[in-house]
Amino acid sequence: MSRDVLVVLSDPVPGLEDEYNQWYDEVHLPEVLALEGFTSAARFVVPGPSGLARPRLRQKYLAVYGISGDVADATASLRDAVRSGRIVLPACIDSDSICITPFSPRVRDS
Numbered sequence: 001m002s003r004d005v006l007v008v009l010s011d012p013v014p015g016l017e018d019e020y021n022q023w024y025d026e027v028h029l030p031e032v033l034a035l036e037g038f039t040s041a042a043r044f045v046v047p048g049p050s051g052l053a054r055p056r057l058r059q060k061y062l063a064v065y066g067i068s069g070d071v072a073d074a075t076a077s078l079r080d081a082v083r084s085g086r087i088v089l090p091a092c093i094d095s096d097s098i099c100i101t102p103f104s105p106r107v108r109d110s
Contacts, residue, residue, distance in 0.1 A: 037074030
């Protein structure tokens, strides 16, 4: 069982945060989870400056997708779905803010 994950950082267009969150939760997550290789998803708000210092990220939102199999194959599947129009990014997402990064665990269970 793979513990690889795909991390996606993004932001809404200013003034469209509610629309962005509704699209992400109700449309985008189910679309991505329907792609081969994606097994789970969780979204987070990157904390602002209070108590703990905000990480040096410009994006406010972070999504973590669980991957089965090869993370590079799952990433390619996601990019192909966007390029082909099977997944459409709406006007409420700041497309310049999107950062997609695959991660594999450094330590594996024995």
